[in-house]
Amino acid sequence: MKGAYVHIPFCEHICYYCDFNKVFIEKQPVDDYLNALEKEIIEGLSENDSRIETIFIGGGTPTALDNKQFHKLLQIIERHLVASELKEYTIEANPENLNETKLKLMRSYGVTRLSLGVQAFQNDLLKEIGRPHSRTDVFDIFQKARQAGFNNISIDLMFGLPNQTEKMLKESIDIAMTLQPEHISIYSLQVEPKTIFYNRMKKGKLHLPGQDIEAEMFELVISELEKNGYTHYEISNFAKNGFESRHNLLYWNNEQYFGFGAGSHGYVKDNRVVNAGPIKNYIKLVEDTGRAQTAAHPVTRKEKIEEELFLGLRKLSGVQKKRFYEKFQCQIEDLYSEEIKRLVEQGLLYEDEDKIALTRQGVFLGNDVFEAFLA
Structure with missing residues (x-):
């Protein structure tokens, strides 16, 4: 963590x-x-x-x-x-x-x-x-x-x-x-x-x-x-x-983290977790169980890959291909070659041998880029 x-x-x-x-x-x-x-x-x-x-x-x-x-x-x-x-x-x-x-x-x-x-x-x-x-x-x-x-x-x-x-x-x-x-x-x-x-x-x-x-x-x-x-x-x-x-x-960077407190979100043991939001509900739940979570979603490998891309592309340094391979044992290009090619041609994405990243135009149309990597 x-x-x-x-x-x-x-x-x-x-x-x-x-x-x-x-x-x-x-x-x-x-x-x-x-x-x-x-x-x-x-x-x-x-x-x-x-x-x-x-x-x-x-x-x-x-x-x-x-x-x-x-x-x-x-x-x-x-x-x-x-x-x-x-x-x-x-x-x-x-x-x-x-x-x-x-x-x-x-x-x-x-x-x-x-x-x-x-x-x-x-x-x-x-x-x-x-x-x-x-x-x-x-x-x-x-x-x-x-x-x-x-x-x-x-x-x-x-x-x-x-x-x-x-x-x-x-x-x-x-x-x-x-x-x-x-x-x-x-x-x-x-x-x-x-x-x-x-x-x-x-x-x-x-x-x-x-x-x-x-x-x-x-x-x-x-x-x-x-x-x-x-x-x-x-x-x-x-x-x-x-x-x-x-x-x-x-x-x-799609790392895992605790979320403590009413209504907080966390990413723990490959689960996206959500705490009780209303103050009294939160207090009672913790007093009774020691925990505050009301929802937990196990993140699938496919979802992890999607999150790696649409979160990582928010950074102007982009998504590093080597790091992606180390995390998922596959190449970005093997999964999204058509999407990357189309976005590069549209001037929204930049690609070299090390990374993919938003262009200046892509920064303004980030949601269009992110959607391309979501099923």
Whole structure:
């Protein structure tokens, strides 16, 4: 086992686009949840290879916990997951509920990487997407994180937002460049069911940029970040040299990992597993059984091969033919020669003797490429 994802499903505010497993933190049984989380981690580690190389605590909003609860969470992770093999330890945070006490706690417990949910730098746009922080909050907490000793900070940005223009996106990128984070994740808005934006869209009240403008925005993102020294190493991710997300690379390299917490997903012993989502259901299931899984899908060899390709091709370095052969004892070309030839001719895929990878055009039409490798 290479990684562990830990889900904290509590938020002080619900963003209008978010479809992750989350609840308002007020009046929630946070301490009972943390106790159940520890029990689930202990049980999971006792049954599996537990040499953890990366930890990622996400949500929800992990920093929505108060200082005492946050300290308890870090103690749990320290007791059971932090080991000599650990190479990266990331915690997601929102600018409005991260403070100096939590920053010092993270550093004292060995957190190496901070992921800040910024999304945009225009205060009006932040309000429009349901974010409670301001541009000033971002600058303030970023400076405090540097002062606390964090030298690996990632920020999230978004494009294709309601009423967002290319000029606004360029401004957000320019402002981000003044901060000089080591990593930037930038995502196009996806309107998902059971979100506020989805309900607005059904009523015709969500005004989004068209697909052409969204494509131009993505082109702007790539050119601006590459111009500023960031390597485009995955469709939505850019990093300074050596600061690629090790944990997320586990996903794209199709490695196995634990998923702990309500609603989390894992890949354990060749099974895709899903935990109970509702908080009370999760707590009761762990208290009764020590486990939280409500579904497990054994991944067939055919599915592993498909996943190896559509996950691996998200990386700009592509899928390495030698590694593919070592994992599956067959050549990619033996399975997908016609698909590869067609995609190369369409200008969406690049192939040489070592790898297959997306072209620049293929990055913009990634889903079309991925579908070619699915039955």
